[in-house]
Amino acid sequence: MTALIAIVASFGLVLGLAWYLPIDRVNNPRAGIAAPGATGDSGLYPTTPSVPLPTAPDGGPLTVAVIGDSVAGNMYDALTEHPTAELTPVDVTYGGCGIFDAEKARADNGFIMESEKLCWSWQDKLRTANAEQRPDVYIVHNAWDADDQLLDGTWVGPCSDVWQQRYAAQLETLVGIGAEQENAPLILLSDDRARGAKSSLSAERLGCKTAVENAVMQAHTNVQRLPFAAAGCPGGVCATRTEDGSAIYTDGSHFSATGLAILAPWLQNEMAKALQGA
Structure with missing residues (x-):
């Protein structure tokens, strides 16, 4: 029972921190309206060529x-x-985490993430997925990894050699x-668009x-780019609502139900293009 309570408490802490984190550090699009036909073809999160x-x-x-x-959690959702098309998603996401595995991470507003306590389990979880589901x-x-990271007691940023x-x-x-x-997976590394000069x-x-x-x-050769930044801001315009007024994001960071429906076909098409060499 004590172990169960600890697990539940840890999950609640991760979930709570995920929503406490600075909104603009992951995905804060400029206000705009998706143009007619912009979602799912040549505009926002395009799916052409299909x-x-x-x-x-x-x-x-x-x-x-x-x-x-x-945001990776949104992609899973x-x-x-x-x-x-028929596929099997596997969730290896943790709010506020990346893959850097530092002792702590520091956001641009000074918020400190206890990375060692909350984030380091991604490797074990991914290896479990390999053994049980064999991801393709x-x-x-992992936008959080652009924050300052506490490594061996020293804060370091992404432009430092360390x-x-x-x-x-x-x-x-x-x-x-x-x-x-046995078959190495395709690995798609998502980028993200730049924010202000003082932002992480x-x-x-x-x-x-x-x-x-x-x-x-x-x-x-199996590691490729997922062009998330350009897909979300075609031509430098980052829409926050569809033409009919539906919000694409819930808080400037996370995707709404409408946004998830727009995001999914793009993600699947990007996977297909990379796997097919298109």
């Missing part, structure tokens, strides 16, 4: 492990609630976990994070 989602190597539905923060695809959204070396090692760990399977998601900080990811993508 590519059919292939089956898994064994002929069954694809299995997709979604890894990362609360989208795939679960609005599949356009990993989708990773941060970049650690992040490169963590990405290699992710690739290595995938390689433990400034253009400079995200550029440093992206540079590390690009080097890993060059070294591993």
